[in-house]
Amino acid sequence: MSTENLTSRVFNDMDPALLSFIKKYVTSFVKWDLLHFFHQNPHTIDTVENIARYAGRAPDTVQRELAQLARSGLLESSQMGEMVIYALTSSPQIQTNLAQFVAASQDKQFRIRATYHVIRDMCRH
Amino acid sequence: MIEKSQDPSPASLPLAQRVPTGIPGLDEMLHGGFLSQTANLIEGAPGCGKTTLGMQFIRYGALHGEPGIILTFEQFPAQYYRDAASFGWDFRALERAGVLQVIMSSPEVSKADLESFNGKIEDLVARIGAKRILIDSLTHFERISQDPMKLRSLVYGFLNSLKRAGLTAILTRESATLLGDEVGPTGSANFSFMTDSYIMLRYVEIESAIQRAIIALKMRGSAHDTYIRQFEINSTGFHVQEPFAGREGLMSGTPQQMTRSFIKAFINR
Numbered sequence: 139m140s141t142e143n144l145t146s147r148v149f150n151d152m153d154p155a156l157l158s159f160i161k162k163y164v165t166s167f168v169k170w171d172l173l174h175f176f177h178q179n180p181h182t183i184d185t186v187e188n189i190a191r192y193a194g195r196a197p198d199t200v201q202r203e204l205a206q207l208a209r210s211g212l213l214e215s216s217q218m219g220e221m222v223i224y225a226l227t228s229s230p231q232i233q234t235n236l237a238q239f240v241a242a243s244q245d246k247q248f249r250i251r252a253t254y255h256v257i258r259d260m261c262r263h
Numbered sequence: 264m265i266e267k268s269q270d271p272s273p274a275s276l277p278l279a280q281r282v283p284t285g286i287p288g289l290d291e292m293l294h295g296g297f298l299s300q301t302a303n304l305i306e307g308a309p310g311c312g313k314t315t316l317g318m319q320f321i322r323y324g325a326l327h328g329e330p331g332i333i334l335t336f337e338q339f340p341a342q343y344y345r346d347a348a349s350f351g352w353d354f355r356a357l358e359r360a361g362v363l364q365v366i367m368s369s370p371e372v373s374k375a376d377l378e379s380f381n382g383k384i385e386d387l388v389a390r391i392g393a394k395r396i397l398i399d400s401l402t403h404f405e406r407i408s409q410d411p412m413k414l415r416s417l418v419y420g421f422l423n424s425l426k427r428a429g430l431t432a433i434l435t436r437e438s439a440t441l442l443g444d445e446v447g448p449t450g451s452a453n454f455s456f457m458t459d460s461y462i463m464l465r466y467v468e469i470e471s472a473i474q475r476a477i478i479a480l481k482m483r484g485s486a487h488d489t490y491i492r493q494f495e496i497n498s499t500g501f502h503v504q505e506p507f508a509g510r511e512g513l514m515s516g517t518p519q520q521m522t523r524s525f526i527k528a529f530i531n532r
Contacts, residue, residue: 179340181366183376183383188369192339216383218375225383 152251156242159235160252163212165259168195168203170252176213176226177240180233183225212236282395282431285323286316288503292479292488297460299431301483302422304401304455306436307464311475312496313435315350316464317397318343319500320433322352324395325362331395332387332430333365334373336403340365350500361391370404374417377424388428396425400435401454418457434458459483464494467507477503 164170175193176182182189190200204224208215212232213224226233242248283296290296297303305313321331333343343365347354357363364387368376376382387393401418408414425432436454455461461481466473477494479487490506 179367181340181364181387183366183368184372185369188372192367218372218379218382221372221375223372223376223383 152248153242155235156239156248156252157255159239160255161259163207163210164239164252164256165206166203167256168199169207170256171195172200172203172207173212173236174240174243177236180226183223185221185223189224282329283323283327284316284320285327286319286501286503288492288494289316289477289501292477292490292492292503293460293482294486294488297431297433298482298484300426300429301459302425302432302434302457303460303462304434304436304458305462305464306438306455308438308466311464311466312494312501313437313464314343314346314397314399315496316501317399317433317435318347318352318354319350321363321395321397322347322354322357325357325360329394330362330391331364331397332384332391332393333363333397333399334384335365335367335399336369336373338367338399340367350498352500364391364393370417370421371407374421374424377428378420385428388430393428393430396430396432398425398432398434400437402435402437415457418454422457438463455481460485460487469507476507 164173171193172189175189179192182192184192186201186204187197189204190197193200204213205215207213208224211229212227214227216223216225226236243252280299281293281295281297282299283290284293305316307313318333321333324331333340335343344354354363354365358365366384366387368384373384376384404414404418404421407417422432422434434454460479460483462477462479465476465478467476468474475494475496476491478491479489492506493504495502495504
């Protein structure tokens with residue numbers, strides 16, 4: 139099977155709304171973890187350093203990913219004195235989409251397909 | 264001229280100005296509950312029930328028209344949902360009903376947020392109409408600064424911002440010792456004089472068994488029960504019971520029967 143056919147098969151089986159969510163927000167595995175973290179702790183309001191600590195990731199890596207998630211609208215960032223604070227967006231639509239992504243992630247087949255997309259996106263960039 | 268009889272004694276403040284905890288026995292100790300828009304410190308050894316007391320206070324409010332917020336430093340919200348569920352309290356359902364919110368943050372961010380214009384916590388307070396807050400725990404403020412003066416200023420600022428937001432707060436703090444008198448390192452933080460009330464939870468050893476004791480050491484603007492009482496945490500939560508009878512030295516963690524100490528003091532001299 140050609141790569142193109144495999145890609146087509148992987149994505150044709152996926153819910154278009156979820157596919158769109160993945161393409162927009164889940165462009166790395168660090169973001170994947172952060173999305174799960176914010177879904178489980180939706181009222182987190184904290185700095186890069188603390189979020190990195192909670193998520194068990196390096197602050198430098200998390201800083202870049204949080205900034206990208208804020209630019210894409212999934213997170214809200216604000217400056218408080220010298221601190222940059224991140225919180226999950228208050229948009230009910232995005233929160234619903236996030237909940238659907240996390241729920242779908244419980245399924246192994248979905249995870250395989252989503253992982254394929256994340257790797258492809260990471261290779262592209 | 265105000266006649267003496269018109270000046271209400273603190274203990275007789277109308278219940279409307281009180282914020283009942285809903286904890287059996289504790290409201291009686293506090294003559295009806297905490298005073299509205301005050302900061303109330305609950306201090307005790309690890310695992311003795313500080314968070315349970317605070318969660319019960321928040322839940323009671325949520326079920327009685329006073330929505331609440333749990334502000335946690337370090338501990339994940341999932342832990343609160345699990346702990347609450349062990350008492351049969353569905354905190355997720357209360358969140359869905361818009362009468363409770365569990366927020367995870369850090370002391371420095373919370374303080375900055377509450378002191379900023381249109382901060383996220385203040386926004387949440389307004390959105391759910393929060394009247395109560397549990398801060399779990401104040402101990403985490405101690406890592407912001409080693410300088411006692413700076414720490415005091417930070418905590419004062421934080422407590423004032425809670426009051427400005429119209430919240431009645433319970434703040435937990437872990438004490439360093441399991442039993443006996445607090446022996447903290449020199450210069451360790453003492454927040455009790457900054458808060459409006461100070462309740463201490465203690466483990467006490469009585470006849471080779473560990474029991475739990477509660478005492479209200481301070482309640483600014485109100486009279487309160489001064490007995491050292493037993494309390495238990497069972498499947499329905501925190502319950503304050505009768506005072507320890509015939510014991511003394513409870514705060515040392517190893518009380519003795521009064522007759523024994525009488526003999527020790529007056530006969531075996």
